[in-house]
Amino acid sequence: MGNTAIVGFGGAGYHAARALREADPDAEIHVYTDSPDAPYNPMLTTYYVAGRIDRETMMPYGPAEEIAAKLGLCLHRERVLRLRARERTLVTASGEERRYDDIVLATGSHPLVPPIEGLSADCGAVYVMRTPADADRLLARIREGISSALVIGASWVGIKVVEALCAHGVPTTLADMAPRIFPTATLPPVAEEIHRRLEAQGIALRFGSGIASIVPSGGGLVSTFSDGASLRTDVVALCLGLRPTVDIVDPAEFGMGKGLRVDLRMRTGVPHIYAVGDCCEAYEMITRQSMNVNLWANAFEQGEVAGRNIAGVPAQFGGNFIHNITHFLGMDFVGLGDNRSEGRTVSYRHPTEGWQLYAVLTGSGIGCINLLDNHAASGPAKAALIKRLTAPGTEIGPAARLALRESGLPADIIAEIGGY
Amino acid sequence: MRMVFDLDVEKCVACGACAVSCMDQNDIWPDRGDAPYRRVGVVEPLPKAGDGRLTYLSLGCMHCADAPCIKACPVGCLFKDEQNLTLYDNTRCIGCHSCAMACPFGAPTYGPDGKMRKCDGCAERLKNGLIPACVRNCPTGALSCVPEETYGTAAFDRSLRAIVEHAER
Amino acid sequence: MEEKELERRLAHKIPGADTGIEVKHSFCSICSPSCHCGIDAYVKDGKLLKVEGTQGHPMNDGLLCTKGAANRAYIYRPDRLRTPLKRAGARGEGRFEPISWEEAYDLIAENLLRLRAESGADSVAFFGGYQKWFRWQLARFAYDFGSVNYGTESSACMTANKMAWTTLTGMNAKMDMKNAKLYVAWGGGNHHSHHLAAKKAENFHRNGGKVIVVDPRNTPLAARTADLHIAVRPGTDGLLANAVAGIILRNGWQDQAYIDKYVHGFDDYAAYVTSLDLQEVSRITTVPVEKIEEMARLMGTVKPMSIEASPISLIHQTNGYQTVRAMFSLSVITGNYDTVGGNQPNIETFAHLGAGYATREEEFIEANTPAGFENRVGAKRFPLWADMVHEMQSLDLARQIHEGTPYPIRGLFALGFNYRIFPDSEYFRAALEKLDFFVTADLFMTDTVKYADVVLPTCSSLEREELKVYPGGFAKYYLPAIAPLYESRSDARILQELAERLDLDDALLRSGYRKCLEYVFEPTGYDLDALIASPLPLKAPCMRPYKPHAYIDGGCKTPTGKLELFSERVKTVGAAAGLDPLPRWYAPSYQPTEEYPFQLLAGVRIPNAIHSHLHKVPWTRSLRPEPMADMNPADARALGIAAGDTIRLVSAFGAITVKANPTALMNQGQICMYHGYSEADVNTLLDRNNVDPYSGFAGYKNGICAVEKL
Structure with a gap:
């Protein structure tokens, strides 16, 4: 039993607190948050904007105070200005400095907004999508009435913002400097198919040129691309990716990559300081390197691992693994592994149902799998990829083979993926 | 009482009585587009195995101890009950299929409303002293659902749980 | 809160006073009568909600197979027939108009009586298909009507096995696997056809019993229980059996004292089976010589041995009867017949099941058999069948309808009939178009039903009362778990009402199902009301323990009173048709060719x-x-x-x-x-x-x- 501070009350912070409480009924747990909201899942903001869920659903564990009461947490709704890692103290906005036995950093991440010519911080027509407040803002603007939108960044968030705008009947353009959608996940033929389908739904696509400037014009904005073309829209949404929020730490005290480096027990290099969720980077199985992977399931597991370890129950994070599933505009895209992998490509397209699979097979395993519109195959395919990664030279087991077959894949493709 | 589901692969013949019993219990109608919670199948021998031995399986939710689907769900639909069954309340389900990607067995399915549905371990039957529908009718005694205290893979010729834990993940 | 709890209990079909869900005892009759498992039917407001196996039931003890578990979907199949129908379109078109039961009975009576008057009673054939339970009454109904042409789907199932045993021993036989040391599973799929038998086999194997599985397929039974798996080439099982007999005799493993005392025709048989060349047998059967020898060693030396022959696959070879006779002969030469742990005489108790005690079913069926029985369909073409089976051989029915020889068949009255069970089914379908009058009763709008002039909707086992007997000396009288759906009626009620309408001279049949049962079960000592009241099947008061050799000591019901390896019956009846008194193997007609490999x-x-x-x-x-x-x-x-x-x-x-x-x-x-x-x-x-x-x-x-x- 000791006292623990958890900085940040998102998914990772919540699960750290929950797991710690489950493992140690007597622990003193302090949670710091400067968010007005309860722990929320950022991925749900676009569902809220699209009108598919109500505001509370973005916060799957209920109001913060209720969680605090249920788990016996001391909830501090104040901003932490600084972590003094060696001293294990937190300096808060109220000027106090408090010492803890263990500190968990669960400070999350924030949208990347690079400097863009013409774009000022107070420019009302530019939107990002991360917090419930961001969602409120865009939704309010949509309700005021807009007739066009530009989404910059063909990312997981970007496509969902496009979908939300479409749900409100807003003609939308999706742009990215990269040549294709989900550039870190798609294989070119799958991306092409997605492009075709998006265009068929009336979404304008502009790939391959970056954004040069965004200049207010009348009530809207004129965005100019690096190829010289320009587009006037009522709103612009920037969905260019996330950056870990690590402003309270002194980088010199930690191993830093994109985020705070941690081991499989979620420990930073500084004793008793843990980092979990979007603010950290942990071991990734395919690249065998430390990587900042922003996934809800990671936040859950990492928080839980930290909470258990602090309580003295040894626990290890299973490792990051690049995988994404996104459901948008009537499609279902799954990207597993590293799409930069080199090897032999195998593919299958169902003759009548139209779903497809592309996989890049490396010498020893599966480098990457793309699945379009077959979620049933996603779980067993992911398990197959991990199995062959963790036990090279072995084939997948009978249960995985049956599950893949039940998802509709033909035997020869299963044999390729299964390694036999 | 915490319960454990398992299948004795050496007893299963993939006859499908479990799958049909599950459809009966849960009013699943494949002809109306419902996906079954439990599937059976014959897995052919690998060419290199050379023994020509077929593997017969019944697959559904394994109610994993450390269920990855629970972690994957963005809206918190999935949870463990006091019987250690992986249950769900899909009121808030957004149909994102994250749980499907988390599950190595393809256990999550989706209804016509797009919301996730899956085996609930017949939790309500268990609470009423009845065993799960699939186990109840299994003609070869391959499927079982027993209290954690009495569960041991030694009771099986070939426990699915054991092969999955050692070989599949 | 309480209401929500109730909702949840209802949604999960939890029986109880609060949910109003009752568990009623019934049984499944989707499958053959030898696998009619006890069912716990979850019923609410007259509707079936769910089924599971009845625990403690001597048949299935709680288990249900894939098919039985589907009872609810089967019973509520969307194409269930709802009312009697009269054909409105062309035959096969499937256009009908609903009519009342009275109208249906009028039409049937009018047409059957017309055909009888015009062409004689034999011009109307009576056919009993699934669900088989009504056959004893249907047969009597046909004979009451005056027709010799009563037949069943058992013209293609099981009967040839029974014929083989009867040829050899004078009776049908069963296994006593419980007490056996060697179990020979010949040609059965088991797990996928008869899960209860498979379970017994697995337990037998687990308890140390030796198992031989003869099956061309790599079935779960073969893979998991067989000490010896013989993947014989289909159609050559009889040759294998005879070769095994030859090895047994050459090694002196036969039970010579038993043979001397109980067997007829041993020398002829021995001369034949020992003449078989093992290399040649191996080539034809594709079974290696060593495996045949190992099989003979096990069968010749491990006692007691129970042999099971599939009631389907082996006798669907065109040498099937000889094949199973050859197999059963192995039981005789090793002295395993009529012994504990071997094969034992099986009394036909009731409705295609041997339960170990006798009833008056045969008497009930045969009492009113009309004259000219030798003229029934198929009797000339299949003389041995005609001599041994009290039915027409319905395999010949389509031919007789088409060709009109030796006399025309103009009417067909069927309960549960599917023309697709016949080889070259298109030929039978075409025969249906030629009929003057065709009436059938069924649960569903099947391909066959579409050809009927009048269609009667019957009901499932969960919707009717029925007395069922079970091996081991049991019986249970079930009441309906739910009322017959729509306007359907049970086959028994249909027969009773039609007997009345046709004014058949049979007071017993016209007195209804219960009275007929009282007649048939009179010798058993059962109180039928007690069989209704008991939740589980009850043992028959008349049941007597098995006594080894009692039957063979008393003289077999064969022409010689002995176990006939050389059949005097076949010699007498079949000589003209070229039938062989010995279980001699011959190759089935069709062998793969270049064109059909x-x-x-x-x-x-x-x-x-x-x-x-x-x-x-x-x-x-x-x-x-x-x-x-x-x-x-x-x-x-x-x-x-x-x-x-x-x-x-x-x-x-x-x-x-x-x-x-x-x-x-x-x-x-x-x-x-x-x-x-x-x-x-x-x-x-x-x-x-x-x-x-x-x-x-x-x-x-x-x-x-x-x-x-x-």
């Missing part, structure tokens, strides 16, 4: 179907949605066929389009294709004249075909 085995069981009954039940159908042909993976590869590919099976008689299912279950050179699919009826690929001359059984497992990738 595969052996085609139609109707080998799959777990989710029984005939056509479940093809349209969504639950079972979902397990194997498409008609699929099982074939060996190497055969598939050679033809460039992958799993799920669309293929055509082609014979000289027809072609069907199905999906390929390459599986290591199969041996090379063989194709298994399940039957009864409207869209891919494998029986259209068979030769209707390819039949076993002894039994009249068709060569369902003796087809040949080519496989084409589409």
